[in-house]
Amino acid sequence: MLSIEDATVRFGERAALDAVDLEVAEHEIVCVLGPSGSGKSTLLRAVAGLQALDGGRVLLAGADQAGVPVHRRGVGLMFQDHQLFPQRDVGGNIAFGPRMRGAGKAEQAERVRDLLELVGLPGAERRSVAALSGGEQQRVALARALAPRPRLLMLDEPLGQLDRGLRERLVVELRQLFGRLGTTVLAVTHDQGEAFALADRVVVMRDGRIAQSGAPVEVWSRPASEFVARFLGFDNVVAARVSGTVAETAWGRIPVPEGSPQGERRLLVRPGGARLAGEGQRGWTVESRTFRGDRVAVRLRPADGPALEAEFPPGGAPAEGAEVALGFAVEDVVVLGD
Ligand SMILES: Nc1ncnc2c1ncn2[C@@H]1O[C@H](COP(=O)(O)OP(=O)(O)OP(=O)(O)O)[C@@H](O)[C@H]1O
Secondary structure, three states: OEEEEEEEEEEOOEEEEEEEEEEEOOOOEEEEEOOOOOOHHHHHHHHHOOOOOOEEEEEEOOEEOOOOOHHHOOEEEEOOOOOOOOOOEHHHHHHHHHHHOOOOHHHHHHHHHHHHHHOOOOOOOOOEHHHOOHHHHHHHHHHHHHOOOOOEEEEEOOOOOOOHHHHHHHHHHHHHHHHHHOOOEEEEEOOHHHHHHHOOEEEEEEOOEEEEEEOHHHHHHOOOEHHHHHHOOOOOEEEEEEEOOEEEEOOEEEEOOOOOOOEEEEEEEOHHHEEEEEEEEEEEEEEEEEEOOOOEEEEEEOOOOOOEEEEEOHHHOOOOOOEEEEEEOHHHEEEEEO
8 A cells, every 4th residue: 555665854964764664555554653853753744745755755556656746645644733624613624625525515414424423423513623622623633534535544643632541542442443444544653552552563763764663562572672672661671691592691690582682682671571489599689669550560689780670460579678589581581683
């Protein structure tokens, strides 16, 4: 459906997109994640035709989009800076696209009715957009973006302004909705929870390049590099010398999965990977304990080396100041690439 080939966009000396290659298949939901300034919006804008490329190509269904204006690309946009038209009512906002494409009054009304049904706001045609809640406005913006039946829907921080509870609910609804409609989606967010919940595939960007691309579970369980690991919030990263299935680290000898990269590496231990073990490595002191509802986060300090963040079930966490022995679960250990 969408092929981005070697796409480059420069602002002065700096490349906001640096030779990016990305394919999005029909019906696929791809979420682009990354820190502020990593080039996420520039990527979307380039696909939409709002940003010219300095190099490379954007193809939609095989056709090079060079010189094709935004409104002829057949893409739907729901961007942060594309607010609803305040002077039109809900129906007027949603009917805008179909009207521009020459749909008659009856067809427009039917489309608006169907879409309002779809986004869970049946009968809201005549409501003023100013009188809608934030969540309702997002739904109307989504209906407006879907109205012209775009072959590709692009979302920039679709739920950015909303509070967490509403976001979590809407993200589930969105995924179901896109599945039902068979919509192909390219979305951008800085919120990893949102990306992981929405996407079939996540793409993590760094400085205008793709740092990792894969199914959510794959990226989560096997971050490719220290950058991706830290971006996902994993802080237990330590220098390691890997030989076979064992790594020597400041946290002691740690088992690593078979087939791990060898030699001088960086190694990640997910917080669930450290276990209390009588026959494990002794000499860890519990520096702090933080209750997090369903688990307790515990900061452990070895005799000599950096602290390690571990997680325990609420009933099973050691007390502050306690001396414990630790073992490591190999499935929570990742030898990172460069
Ligand atoms: N019109 C512009 N002129 C100059 N520099 C720009 C322009 N648009 C973007 N940039 C720069 O390009 C880089 C990538 O910006 P972009 O907006 O794509 O990042 P982003 O990942 O979407 O960030 P955010 O999450 O903050 O929206 C940044 O360094 C930004 O300052």
